[in-house]
Amino acid sequence: MSELKQLLAIAEAVAAEAGAALAANRAKWSVIAAEIGREVKIDADKHAEALILAAISKASDYPIISEEAGWVRAQQRGDRFVWAVDPLDGSVNYLREYPHCAVSIALLDNGAPVIGVVDCFVLSERFTGAVGEGAWLNGKPIRVSDIADPAGGILQTGVPSRASAESMQLFEERLSTWRKVRMIGSAATALAYVAAGRAEAYRESGSMIWDVAAGCALVKAAGGEYRIEGTALDQPLEVSAGNAKAPLPL
Incomplete structure (x- = not known):
């Protein structure tokens, strides 16, 4: 082992x-x-x-x-x-x-x-x-899904916790890009669903690393990809993940 x-x-x-x-x-x-x-x-x-x-x-x-x-x-x-x-x-x-x-x-x-x-x-x-x-x-x-077109896929997301006019505009654009959008109130679960092929992508602003780390590892382990951006890992982050076929949501 x-x-x-x-x-x-x-x-x-x-x-x-x-x-x-x-x-x-x-x-x-x-x-x-x-x-x-x-x-x-x-x-x-x-x-x-x-x-x-x-x-x-x-x-x-x-x-x-x-x-x-x-x-x-x-x-x-x-x-x-x-x-x-x-x-x-x-x-x-x-x-x-x-x-x-x-x-x-x-x-x-x-x-x-x-x-x-x-x-x-x-x-x-x-x-x-x-x-x-x-x-x-x-x-x-489990494996990520094969759906490549966002118009046929599901995005897991949440309302930005530190919402600004700019972040809300981007949030609205995401809603119109994907076939369906799900907001279930648990980042870890949402990412796990991407890993299991139940959704194609995840995107959220203001997450902390402990909110998303396990889910991001699952997505990567299941054949997908993730992106974590921020000034430091102990600060709020911009996090996206997906099946490596559909584009990562901005």
Whole structure:
């Protein structure tokens, strides 16, 4: 077994444990802890992150970045490999019992996502992948779609979190380019759907690396491509991904 597959096994086991805990404790953990603009933090974020960080730290010495843990250790040590964790992507969906929410765990190699696990625990779908090794849904291989024309494809996106007149104009242009547009409220899940061939592309502004790293790794592992742009990985990013046949959305 390759080193990447061994690390993927760690990520999958931890994601499965966290997903099971989130499913079992939904009623108790669905308590709003903070609201910042459109962003909502709930108790589930904190509990799931504590579980994930403890479990990964037992199995691996690589530093971990996440919304709560931040970048301090990773920046101080300068490690080649860094775990990127979003313990609950789609907190509002979880709170409102909307099924599109997920545990997202990725491994970065000098900033590039190379391992991804997206555990959509409500729907019992676990997407796993390692670049150069393959991608799977519940253990069965998945590949990106073959649709090349955006007019016949599906775009996964979201309203820009830091919307400006320019970003909204680009957003409107995307809506008219693709046959269908889906906004499901979970970047990790949306990217996993591109990896599985359920959609052709993904585009969003203002994402943090832990929001999208696992999904981008999945897309690449499943034969697609991604683009991550920004001033630094610890700042909001411009992220696009696709099946390497349809053009990446601007």
